[in-house]
Amino acid sequence: MTSTDRHLRADAARNRAALLAAAEAEFADRGLEASVADIARRAGIGKGTVFRHFPTKEDLLAAVVLDRVDDLAALARRLTAAADPGAALLEFLDAAADRQQQLDLSFLRESGEVNARLSESRARLFAQITVLVERAQAAGAIRTDITATDVILLMCAPNHVASFVPAAPAGLWRRYLAIIFDGLRPHGVRPLPTPPPEPGQVG
Amino acid sequence: MTSTDRHLRADAARNRAALLAAAEAEFADRGLEASVADIARRAGIGKGTVFRHFPTKEDLLAAVVLDRVDDLAALARRLTAAADPGAALLEFLDAAADRQQQLDLSFLRESGEVNARLSESRARLFAQITVLVERAQAAGAIRTDITATDVILLMCAPNHVASFVPAAPAGLWRRYLAIIFDGLRPHGVRPLPTPPPEPGQVG
DNA sequence: CCTTAACCGGACCGCCCGGTCAACTTGTTA
DNA sequence: TAACAAGTTGACCGGGCGGTCCGGTTAAGG
Numbered sequence: 001m002t003s004t005d006r007h008l009r010a011d012a013a014r015n016r017a018a019l020l021a022a023a024e025a026e027f028a029d030r031g032l033e034a035s036v037a038d039i040a041r042r043a044g045i046g047k048g049t050v051f052r053h054f055p056t057k058e059d060l061l062a063a064v065v066l067d068r069v070d071d072l073a074a075l076a077r078r079l080t081a082a083a084d085p086g087a088a089l090l091e092f093l094d095a096a097a098d099r100q101q102q103l104d105l106s107f108l109r110e111s112g113e114v115n116a117r118l119s120e121s122r123a124r125l126f127a128q129i130t131v132l133v134e135r136a137q138a139a140g141a142i143r144t145d146i147t148a149t150d151v152i153l154l155m156c157a158p159n160h161v162a163s164f165v166p167a168a169p170a171g172l173w174r175r176y177l178a179i180i181f182d183g184l185r186p187h188g189v190r191p192l193p194t195p196p197p198e199p200g201q202v203g
Numbered sequence: 204m205t206s207t208d209r210h211l212r213a214d215a216a217r218n219r220a221a222l223l224a225a226a227e228a229e230f231a232d233r234g235l236e237a238s239v240a241d242i243a244r245r246a247g248i249g250k251g252t253v254f255r256h257f258p259t260k261e262d263l264l265a266a267v268v269l270d271r272v273d274d275l276a277a278l279a280r281r282l283t284a285a286a287d288p289g290a291a292l293l294e295f296l297d298a299a300a301d302r303q304q305q306l307d308l309s310f311l312r313e314s315g316e317v318n319a320r321l322s323e324s325r326a327r328l329f330a331q332i333t334v335l336v337e338r339a340q341a342a343g344a345i346r347t348d349i350t351a352t353d354v355i356l357l358m359c360a361p362n363h364v365a366s367f368v369p370a371a372p373a374g375l376w377r378r379y380l381a382i383i384f385d386g387l388r389p390h391g392v393r394p395l396p397t398p399p400p401e402p403g404q405v406g
Numbered sequence: 407c408c409t410t411a412a413c414c415g416g417a418c419c420g421c422c423c424g425g426t427c428a429a430c431t432t433g434t435t436a
Numbered sequence: 437t438a439a440c441a442a443g444t445t446g447a448c449c450g451g452g453c454g455g456t457c458c459g460g461t462t463a464a465g466g
Contacts, residue, residue: 009433012443036424046445051425146382153364154379160363161356165400175397176357179349182393183386190385194378197368212412212463239454249415254455 016053018043024064032061062115069121072096076128086141089132089151090181097158097173126152126202143186147196154180219256221246227267235264265318272324275299279331289344292335292354293384300361300376329355329405346389350399357383 008016022043026034036057040047054060075095082088130148137144157180162173211219225246229237239260243250257263278298285291333351340347361380365371 007442009442011433015444033423035422037422047424048426048445049443052443055425057424150378150382153367154382157360157364161360164356165404167404168400169397171397172400175353175395175399178393178395178397179353179357179386180383181386183382183384185391187391188388190381192378192381194372194374194381196378197371197375201368201370210412214463215413218414236453238452240452243415250455251415251457252413255413258455260454 012053015043015045015049019045019050019053019060020064023060027061027064036060059115062118066115066118066121068099069118069125072099073121073125073128076125076132080128080131080135084141085132085135085139089136089142092129092132093151093155093158093177093181094174096155097177100156100159126199129155140186142184143189145189145192146184147199149199149202150196151184152202153197154184215256218246218248218252222248222253222256222263223267226263230264230267239263262318265321269318269321269324271302272321272328275302276324276328276331279328279335283331283334283338287344288335288338288342292339292345295332295335296354296358296361296380296384297377299358300380303359303362329402332358343389345387346392348392348395349387350402352402352405353399354387355405356400357387 019039023034023039026039026042030038036050037047039060040050043050050060054063072095076092079088079092082091126148129152133142133146133148133151136142158173158175158177161176162168165172222242226237226242229242229245233241239253240250242263243253246253253263257266275295275298279295282291282295285294329351332355336345336349336351336354339345360383361376361378364379365376368375
């Protein structure tokens with residue numbers, strides 16, 4: 001997936017793939033305080049090997065997240081051409097919540113300067129979301145007093161809310177996405193009490 | 204103001220008060236992974252003294268939280284008698300978000316069996332919220348396909364969402380509370396895709 | 407004022423974390 | 437197949453954590 005195939009030995013490439021898979025699973029299970037040792041054990045490799053491939057735990061996390069962000073950006077781009085912009089935005093938010101299950105935006109908050117590639121991908125994703133939001137607003141599906149930054153911030157709230165129910169039925173987050181999305185619709189809204197945050201302040 | 208004044212020496216009482224104040228401040232600043240050593244330093248006492256008053260860091264956290272929960276329950280009780288049930292619920296949610304600024308429900312999630320008094324207080328708070336929600340629904344201010352558990356789960360979402368903006372203007376959470384509350388109102392809603400969680404599953 | 411028990415504090419313990427390193431193994435290539 | 441570079445590994449390090457403990461301190465009561 002990640003195109004760092006610069007003369008990588010066969011076993012090293014295998015280990016790297018296993019490591020990324022294990023890290024993704026472990027971060028999903030235990031959140032972002034999963035230990036590097038556990039990830040290494042899960043991948044069946046030594047801890048030193050982890051740090052050979054990624055100099056820092058944060059870099060490993062960034063690599064895992066990069067794929068998801070790019071994936072999401074691609075989906076957003078596809079949905080830009082959808083016939084119903086309101087439904088497109090909802091579908092995007094649904095996919096976003098579904099894909100990141102556990103991981104919330106906190107990795108994006110931390111990743112200010114950590115990883116240049118991740119920052120770029122994040123910026124592309126945010127740009128696509130902006131298009132989605134503006135189209136939905138132009139179509140009258142979404143209230144006009146919100147910004148794309150608002151949507152980005154609210155994006156992972158459904159997962160977070162549902163995470164407080166330990167034995168949650170699968171897809172409980174859809175319930176809260178529906179409620180929040182209803183709050184984004186323009187039916188009988190009242191003016192918002194606080195101006196939106198600056199777009200650059202999100203990460 | 205916890206009434207454990209059972210023959211407590213003067214200096215001990217003073218230290219206990221300072222400790223509680225420092226813990227509240229420190230937990231608010233650094234989140235719930237604030238270290239006991241830092242709290243002790245902030246209170247101007249030794250680390251051993253902390254553990255003399257509270258056998259566990261979790262117990263200290265529970266003591267800090269207990270006041271807020273009782274406080275919130277009292278407010279909810281007061282608002283039960285308000286003329287406009289919809290406005291009362293909104294005011295409650297506003298106060299809840301305002302009071303807990305940083306601390307989210309995670310301490311309530313963890314505190315399953317930790318502290319009996321906290322569990323009782325939490326149950327009382329949840330009961331009051333249920334009354335508030337039902338009254339708002341009876342008045343037609345809130346959609347009828349949501350439950351009090353939904354409201355409890357959504358209660359701290361505004362703070363969490365706003366916390367992703369590092370240099371957030373004061374009260375940014377009000378913006379997201381307004382959006383979410385609009386999603387709770389009965390104007391042109393669509394049916395929710397997932398049944399609500401069991402009330403007992405929250406903590 | 408003196409005794410005493412309650413209280414205080416910080417050195418200390420065991421644990422786990424992210425990260426390093428030098429000795430060892432293995433894929434590659436000529 | 438030989439020889440080397442690339443890769444692997446787990447012991448190890450420094451640091452921070454929650455929690456313990458005992459020698460010194462101090463408020464309280466007669």
